[in-house]
Amino acid sequence: MAMKAFLSPLPGVFYRAPAPDKPPFKSEGDAVAAGDTVGLIEVMKTFTPVLAEEGGRLVKFLVENEDAIMAGQPLYELDR
Amino acid sequence: VKRANPATISISKILIANRGEIAVRIIRAARELGLATVQVFSQADRDMLAVKLADEAVEIGPPQAMKSYLNAEAILRAAASVGADAIHPGYGFLSENADFAASVEGAGLTFVGPSADAIRLMGDKARAREVAAAAGVPIVPGSQGRLTDFDHALALGRRIGFPLMIKALAGGGGRGIRVAEDADALGNLLPAAAAEAKAAFGDGGLYLERFIARARHVEVQILGDGADAIHLYERECSLQRRRQKLWEEAPAATLPVDVRERLCAAAVRLARAVAYRGAGTVEYLYDDETREFFFIEMNTRIQVEHPITEMVTGVDLVREMIRIAAGEKLRIRQDEVLLKGHAIECRINAEDPAKQFMPAPGVVTALRVPGEPGVRFDTMLYPGYVVPPFYDSLLGKLIVWDETRAAALARLDRALGELEVGGIPTTVPLHAALVRDADVAAARFHTRWLETWLATNPLTGAFPEQSGTEKALAL
Numbered sequence: 001m002a003m004k005a006f007l008s009p010l011p012g013v014f015y016r017a018p019a020p021d022k023p024p025f026k027s028e029g030d031a032v033a034a035g036d037t038v039g040l041i042e043v044m045k046t047f048t049p050v051l052a053e054e055g056g057r058l059v060k061f062l063v064e065n066e067d068a069i070m071a072g073q074p075l076y077e078l079d080r
Numbered sequence: 081v082k083r084a085n086p087a088t089i090s091i092s093k094i095l096i097a098n099r100g101e102i103a104v105r106i107i108r109a110a111r112e113l114g115l116a117t118v119q120v121f122s123q124a125d126r127d128m129l130a131v132k133l134a135d136e137a138v139e140i141g142p143p144q145a146m147k148s149y150l151n152a153e154a155i156l157r158a159a160a161s162v163g164a165d166a167i168h169p170g171y172g173f174l175s176e177n178a179d180f181a182a183s184v185e186g187a188g189l190t191f192v193g194p195s196a197d198a199i200r201l202m203g204d205k206a207r208a209r210e211v212a213a214a215a216g217v218p219i220v221p222g223s224q225g226r227l228t229d230f231d232h233a234l235a236l237g238r239r240i241g242f243p244l245m246i247k248a249l250a251g252g253g254g255r256g257i258r259v260a261e262d263a264d265a266l267g268n269l270l271p272a273a274a275a276e277a278k279a280a281f282g283d284g285g286l287y288l289e290r291f292i293a294r295a296r297h298v299e300v301q302i303l304g305d306g307a308d309a310i311h312l313y314e315r316e317c318s319l320q321r322r323r324q325k326l327w328e329e330a331p332a333a334t335l336p337v338d339v340r341e342r343l344c345a346a347a348v349r350l351a352r353a354v355a356y357r358g359a360g361t362v363e364y365l366y367d368d369e370t371r372e373f374f375f376i377e378m379n380t381r382i383q384v385e386h387p388i389t390e391m392v393t394g395v396d397l398v399r400e401m402i403r404i405a406a407g408e409k410l411r412i413r414q415d416e417v418l419l420k421g422h423a424i425e426c427r428i429n430a431e432d433p434a435k436q437f438m439p440a441p442g443v444v445t446a447l448r449v450p451g452e453p454g455v456r457f458d459t460m461l462y463p464g465y466v467v468p469p470f471y472d473s474l475l476g477k478l479i480v481w482d483e484t485r486a487a488a489l490a491r492l493d494r495a496l497g498e499l500e501v502g503g504i505p506t507t508v509p510l511h512a513a514l515v516r517d518a519d520v521a522a523a524r525f526h527t528r529w530l531e532t533w534l535a536t537n538p539l540t541g542a543f544p545e546q547s548g549t550e551k552a553l554a555l
Contacts, residue, residue: 010469011441011468011469012469013143013144013470043439043469044430044431044439044441044470045471066144066146068142068144068470
C-alpha cells in the first residue's frame, strides 16, 4: 500500500463534477483507472479535464470543489 | 479626495465593479470628469493596474468571479463603505444583470447604464425580437418567443426553413448555440440544448432562428438619454473564433451608404422604443449578397470594441455614458456625429494561437507598447504583472486609426511589429498574419471565415520561449 499525491498541471479553479447539478466524477473511496477524469480545471473560462496519471483507489481529495488552485498544488491522493 | 470638477456633474465618487483593461478605461474617463474613483478587487487582483490607479480600492472576495465580481452584495457593501454614489459595471460580470441594476438604484446609488427594465427586456432575447419587430427593425426569421415543446419546435423549424440555429433565451456572447441542418438534427439536438441552457443560464428556454451561412456581424453604437437617442455609426466584427470577436473595424468596409443609413436609423428606432439610457449596441447580421440586415440582439452595456467608434467619431463613449447616468441630456446632435477615417481593433489575448488558442496566464516579463501616430493600446498590463488564471484572457486592445482602411492596415502592421508582450504567448502572431492576408485586405470575410482560415493557416512557432505547461507551472 503506497499513497501518492497528484499535482495540478494548471492554475485555475478545480471542479469535481461536470456541472453543478451533476454527480462528481469520482468520490473518495472510488477505484480509479489511469486516464479516468478526476475533475476539471477552469483556466480563463476554458475547461481542461484532469486525467488520472495512474490507477488505484482514490483516498482523498486535497482541494475542495470550486477551490482556486495553483499549478503544482496537490489535488488528490491515490492508494496504489 | 478633492478634485477640480470641470463637468460639475451630479455624481462625485464612482465605484468600478469590474477588472482588467475596462476598469482602467473607466477610471481614466471618471478622473477626467473630476470624479473620485473606487476600484473593487478580488484576492487574485490585488496587483492589478486599476487598483494602483484608483483613488481607493476595496477587496470584495476570493478569486472566483462568483464570489467577487459577480457578488452583488459584496459590491454594494463596498460602495456603502466608501460612500460611492455611482457604480459602473463595465462589460461582462454584472453589467447586464437587471436585478443588480435595480439593487444599485434601490440603494440610492446611480447605475451607469440603462434602467433595470431596459436590461431585462433586451436580456430576454425573444421579447427583444418582438420589440425590435414592433419598432420596424428587420429580424431573422425564427420562432416567435419560447419553444413550448419539441413537436412545436419541429413544426416551427419546418416553417422557418433549414439550416437553423437553436439558441438559449437567457444566453449571450455566442454561448449555447447549436446549428441544425435538418428536422432530424433539430429533434436530436433539442434535448441537450435545453439541458445545457438550464445548466448554464438557469433557464432551459430555447428559440429558433434561420441560420445565414455567410453573414457579416455588423453592430450599431447607440447613445441615449432616456428621451432621445443617437447612433455613432457601425462596427464590423465578423472576424470571430468560436463566436468570440478577435478583430473589429469601424466603419464596416463593404456596407453600401444607403444600407448604412437604414441600419443605423433602425437601431435608433429600437433605442427610442425602449427609452434607452446610456451606451448600447444593436447587433445585426448582414448578408452581402441580398443586402439584407437582421436584428440579433441589443447589448445594454459598453462593448469591448467601443474604442474604434471613439476613433472614427471623436466621441468619448465612456465619458458620455457617465454624464448621461448623472442625469445630463445628450450633448451631441445626430448631425454632429461625423464619421472620419477608419479604425481597427485587435484583441490581444493571453492565448497561444499555435496551440488551439490554449489560455496562458503567467508573468508578463516585458512590455513594449507601440507609439503614435494613430495608435492606441488599451491594456491593464505592466512589466512584472502576473496575469491570473481566473478571468477572461483579454490583455489589451490594439487600436489604430488612419484616413483610409488601406492606411489603417499599414499602420496596424507597423504597430503590431512594435508591440511586444514578453513571458506569455498572445494572439499577436494571429493578427500579424491577418493584417497581411489578401482576403482581409479586401474585407472579404464573414462570421465563419476566420475559423476556415485558421484550419488552413496553422500558426506555428508563434511562441518560442516556453511550452504552455511549463509556463503555467511557473505561475
